[in-house]
Amino acid sequence: MIQHYKKLLLAAAFVCTHTAVANNDASLAEKEKQDFILEMSQKHGFDQQFLTKTLDQAKVKQSILDAISRPAEKTLTWSQYRNIFIKPKRIEGGVQFWKENEADLNKAYQQYGVPPEIITAIIGVETLYGKHTGGYRVLDALTTLGFHYPPRSKFFRKELLQFLLLTREEKVDPTEPTGSYAGAMGKPQFIPSSYRHYAIDFDNDGKRDIWNNNTDVIGSVASYFSRHGWRRDRPVTVPASNVDNHHNEMVKAGMKPSITF
Numbered sequence: 001m002i003q004h005y006k007k008l009l010l011a012a013a014f015v016c017t018h019t020a021v022a023n024n025d026a027s028l029a030e031k032e033k034q035d036f037i038l039e040m041s042q043k044h045g046f047d048q049q050f051l052t053k054t055l056d057q058a059k060v061k062q063s064i065l066d067a068i069s070r071p072a073e074k075t076l077t078w079s080q081y082r083n084i085f086i087k088p089k090r091i092e093g094g095v096q097f098w099k100e101n102e103a104d105l106n107k108a109y110q111q112y113g114v115p116p117e118i119i120t121a122i123i124g125v126e127t128l129y130g131k132h133t134g135g136y137r138v139l140d141a142l143t144t145l146g147f148h149y150p151p152r153s154k155f156f157r158k159e160l161l162q163f164l165l166l167t168r169e170e171k172v173d174p175t176e177p178t179g180s181y182a183g184a185m186g187k188p189q190f191i192p193s194s195y196r197h198y199a200i201d202f203d204n205d206g207k208r209d210i211w212n213n214n215t216d217v218i219g220s221v222a223s224y225f226s227r228h229g230w231r232r233d234r235p236v237t238v239p240a241s242n243v244d245n246h247h248n249e250m251v252k253a254g255m256k257p258s259i260t261f
Helices: 002-044 048-056 061-071 078-085 088-100 102-112 116-127 138-148 150-170 192-198 214-227 245-252
Strands: none
Touching: 002 048, 002 102, 002 138, 002 150, 048 138, 078 214, 088 102, 088 116, 102 116, 102 214, 116 214, 150 192, 192 214
């Protein structure tokens, strides 16, 4: 009987502790959200009531937290990635996309110097030419990660800031855009800061639509590459040879940085 009561007491203590931790986490998240609203109001002129109402509509999703905790980018090698991407379906889709959008691809090449095959490949890798753009509301994704995922909350709060600026600039309801669990949007999967800085209105219709307008999608990918240093007709790769033991040590160290400046 005594052992039974001990077990009950331990279970009760665990529940109380777990509840207290959850309450503390919720309180911290709420404080950070209120600080964020105040900052957006003071620095960017947002109405506090509007932001409060908007963020109150965001839903914290466990599936987003689960996804960010085990991203494929951390667990798959290139040989595994290759098996995912280099498939007949993706290649055939690329040929079709190229044919259907040849004029815009050529225009992007002339204006930015990024070849059609590079632009097409990027869109194919990111979303299979728009077939998989993500089913989460961007507001839910960025709010969940910005206030409930401490390892990268600072980064995602910055992206939430960029997203709110973006929706104001584009005159879009912030509850409407959808994307990946990390808040990447449209056929090229631009995060909000990339959208604001690199997406373009390539057909001059007054909108930068990277979900449904292939002309804007193509121009935006080319713009992104150009702004990141792409040079027309320059080699994409450069052959290298290992000539001494120093290089062997660098290779053994792996891809992760092992020294600081």
